[in-house]
Amino acid sequence: xxxxxxRMVGLWLLATSVLSACSAEPESAVNQQISxxxxxxxxxxxxxVFILADDIGFNDLSVNGQLHFRTPNLxxxxxxxxxxxxxxxxxxxxxxxxxxxxxxxxxxxxxVRANFMTLTDExxxxxxxxxxxxPEEILVSEVLKDAGYQTGLVGKWGLGEANDSGHPNKQxxxxxxxxxxxxxxxxxxxxxxxxxxxxxxxxxKPKKVDCAYCYKFDFEGTVTPEEERFEYVDERLRxxxxxxIERSATSDQPFFLFYSLISPHANxxxxxxxxxxxxxxxxxxxxxxxxxxxxxxxxxxxxxxxDNSVGAVVEKxxxxxxxxxxxxxxxxxxxxxxxxxxxxxxxDSNGELRxxxxxxxxxxxxxxxIAWGPGLVPSGRTSDHMAYFGDVMAxxxxxxxxxxxxxxxxxxxxxxxxxxxQTEQHDYLYWEFHLHGSSQAVxxxxxxxxxxxxxxxxxxxxxxxxxxxxxxxxxxxxxxxxQQFAAIxxxxxxxxxxxxxxxxxxxxxxxxxxxxxxx
Numbered sequence: 001x002x003x004x005x006x007r008m009v010g011l012w013l014l015a016t017s018v019l020s021a022c023s024a025e026p027e028s029a030v031n032q033q034i035s036x037x038x039x040x041x042x043x044x045x046x047x048x049v050f051i052l053a054d055d056i057g058f059n060d061l062s063v064n065g066q067l068h069f070r071t072p073n074l075x076x077x078x079x080x081x082x083x084x085x086x087x088x089x090x091x092x093x094x095x096x097x098x099x100x101x102x103x104x105x106x107x108x109x110x111x112v113r114a115n116f117m118t119l120t121d122e123x124x125x126x127x128x129x130x131x132x133x134x135p136e137e138i139l140v141s142e143v144l145k146d147a148g149y150q151t152g153l154v155g156k157w158g159l160g161e162a163n164d165s166g167h168p169n170k171q172x173x174x175x176x177x178x179x180x181x182x183x184x185x186x187x188x189x190x191x192x193x194x195x196x197x198x199x200x201x202x203x204x205k206p207k208k209v210d211c212a213y214c215y216k217f218d219f220e221g222t223v224t225p226e227e228e229r230f231e232y233v234d235e236r237l238r239x240x241x242x243x244x245i246e247r248s249a250t251s252d253q254p255f256f257l258f259y260s261l262i263s264p265h266a267n268x269x270x271x272x273x274x275x276x277x278x279x280x281x282x283x284x285x286x287x288x289x290x291x292x293x294x295x296x297x298x299x300x301x302x303x304x305x306x307d308n309s310v311g312a313v314v315e316k317x318x319x320x321x322x323x324x325x326x327x328x329x330x331x332x333x334x335x336x337x338x339x340x341x342x343x344x345x346x347x348d349s350n351g352e353l354r355x356x357x358x359x360x361x362x363x364x365x366x367x368x369x370i371a372w373g374p375g376l377v378p379s380g381r382t383s384d385h386m387a388y389f390g391d392v393m394a395x396x397x398x399x400x401x402x403x404x405x406x407x408x409x410x411x412x413x414x415x416x417x418x419x420x421x422q423t424e425q426h427d428y429l430y431w432e433f434h435l436h437g438s439s440q441a442v443x444x445x446x447x448x449x450x451x452x453x454x455x456x457x458x459x460x461x462x463x464x465x466x467x468x469x470x471x472x473x474x475x476x477x478x479x480x481x482x483q484q485f486a487a488i489x490x491x492x493x494x495x496x497x498x499x500x501x502x503x504x505x506x507x508x509x510x511x512x513x514x515x516x517x518x519x
Contacts, residue, residue: 042418045148045254045400046376047326049245049313050392052101052258053306054094054156054185054265055339055357056332057349060303061368068347069287069300073311074370077330081372082381082417088443089334090389092357092364092433094182095130095158097333097389098260102139102159102171104393104410106430109494111137112159114434115182116216117498128216130182131498132166133159138405140393141172144256147402152244154178155237155260156185161218162197169196177240178260183217186267188233188280189224203230209272221269223276232282234263234302238309242316249320256396261309264302266340278340281305295341314372327373327399327417329392335364338508352469355509360431360441360450361470364509371417378419385416386443388429430492437504440489449475449485452505455493459485 059065063075063083090100091107099105099112107113112131119127133139145151152175153168160166161180168176177195179185189204205228211221241259248255266278279298284290286304287297310330317323336342336349337357344356355361371377394412397404404410409430416422428444438454446465451457459482461475475482495501 042376042399044325046373047248047254047317047322048144048149048256048396048399049317049326049328050256050258051310051313051328051330052098052155052260053330053332054260054262055334055337056264056303056306056368057336057344057347057351057356057363058353058366058368059351060264060336060347060349061370063370064368065351066347066349068296069303071303071307073307073314074330077310077314077328077372078370080374080379081328081370081377082379082383082419084369084371084383084385084387086384086386087331087367087369088386088388088429088431089332089365089367091431092334092360093435094156094333096433098157098159101333101389101392102133102141103137104140104390104404104408106388106390106409106492108430108432108492109409113432113496113499115158118500119498130161130217132161132164133171135165135170139171140396141168141256141258143172143393143397143402143404144400145172145174147397147400148253149400150174150248150251150253150255151258152176152248152255153258153260154241154244155258156182156262157260158182158185162194167197173258175244178237179262181217181219183211183214183219183221183269185262186265186269186278187222187224188262188267189229189231190222190233193233193236202233202236204228209269211269211272214269221272223267223270223273224280225275229280229282234261234305234309235282237261238312241309242312245313245316246320249322254325254400259309259313261306263306264299264336264342266337266342268339270340279342293341293343293346296343296346299342299347323373324375327371327376329369329371331369332367335359335366338512354470355507356512357508358433358436359507359509360433360439361509362448362464362468365431365441376418381419383416385413385422386426386429387411387413387416428488430488432489432493434499434502436508437506437510438502439505439507440493442485442488444485444488447481447485449482449489451486451489452507452510453503454501455490456503457505459489461485 062070063078089097091097095115099110116128153173155178192199206222206224214221270276270278281301284297287300336344350363353363355363394410398412398414431441439452442449448462450460460473462470
């Protein structure tokens with residue numbers, strides 16, 4: 001066992017003892033080590049497809065209430081499967097959310113807690129670098145590979161560069177095609193992608209633009225002029241995902257496909273030019289004549305492409321005759337963005353939920369989530385089971401009859417997924433967020449507690465059963481609950497020098513509210 005893992009176990013034991021010392025707080029289920037058991041109703045290991053949208057609102061699916069555009073394939077997925085109404089992302093921005101998904105550890109101690117680390121050089125100056133996985137850190141892809149699965153990743157990784165130990169091929173993925181770097185993945189018309197460890201050239205001709213933050217990601221920002229756009233990356237990724245499924249179907253092994261979309265994320269660097277916007281699509285299609293801003297047309301067209309991609313995956317599974325032994329989970333990595341010219345309020349992307357990307361309010365982390373699997377996942381069902389990205393590790397390990405690592409914040413929801421009685425439940429879910437200020441959040445039953453900034457800010461308390469929009473702070477009415485949530489927050493934050501705690505409380509939600517009050 002590596003020294004880092006030994007240290008993490010020690011910290012976990014310390015945090016558990018601190019939490020149990022609070023007599024009013026029941027023992028937490030989120031920090032228990034999970035053991036797996038085979039789901040009795042499965043005759044063989046199912047194929048697993050995890051489709052992840054990038055920056056999507058809970059209300060961006062028409063089955064959840066979207067009125068400006070339709071998502072017929074996702075609606076059909078919900079009609080034929082189970083729609084989860086209390087499923088949460090791992091964090092409120094890309095890298096930490098994906099780290100929680102991959103490691104089964106919550107954002108208070110997952111290896112990647114922000115899109116980049118803050119380091120200090122010998123002169124005491126702050127420097128920045130993306131954090132990658134270390135060899136001893138075990139990912140869900142490795143658990144499934146060890147359980148006999150073929151494993152593939154198509155799309156955005158954002159958790160390790162070409163020469164890092166966290167490259168997908170070094171972390172359990174047999175096949176990788178897509179983007180490694182976050183800023184690179186902003187451009188939907190880039191000039192190259194990665195296939196495993198080799199670059200694959202595309203015909204597009206991007207132009208470099210000034211970018212004040214791109215150096216933190218060690219990548220230059222680019223925008224591609226419309227006349228130099230020849231290959232839409234989203235379509236290329238779809239083709240690769242379908243090809244992986246087709247190749248895998250001829251094998252006697254089950255497969256795991258992580259289809260990591262890059263829409264509806266914007267090309268943020270388009271803000272630097274006057275001749276483009278960040279919602280990059282080949283054309284607006286059915287939305288071209290809408291009396292909308294160009295960015296709103298682009299966002300709707302991106303959502304249409306996502307929907308078509310989901311439909312193409314289902315069609316391929318059915319054509320190959322393997323749909324009956326495949327489970328698809330569709331969800332998003334965090335809430336909708338206000339980048340590249342997008343206004344998340346225009347399409348009412350979050351409905352009644354408060355907050356957007358980089359907020360730990362519900363709008364930043366509660367995800368539109370659907371599970372589908374004919375003959376395995378019950379059809380036409382809505383589940384209010386509370387789960388989050390960290391639970392995918394234990395769930396997939398149980399479905400695959402695989403061996404879980406210890407030191408997790410992961411509870412399998414395989415029984416809920418298959419329509420069986422779900423006996424294990426989280427006592428609470430925990431998040432923390434770094435950059436653009438800092439924050440912590442806890443969901444326990446109907447209660448949601450938020451603290452901005454992390455560690456030192458006042459705790460807000462909301463009753464989601466009557467106030468899902470988090471509009472009425474009832475902390476003053478429940479001082480004992482506030483104390484209990486403070487203990488949970490303290491016990492689940494594991495300090496690390498690479499993730500310094502910001503003292504700012506200027507979250508996107510607060511900034512937007514401040515600007516609105518000044519108008």
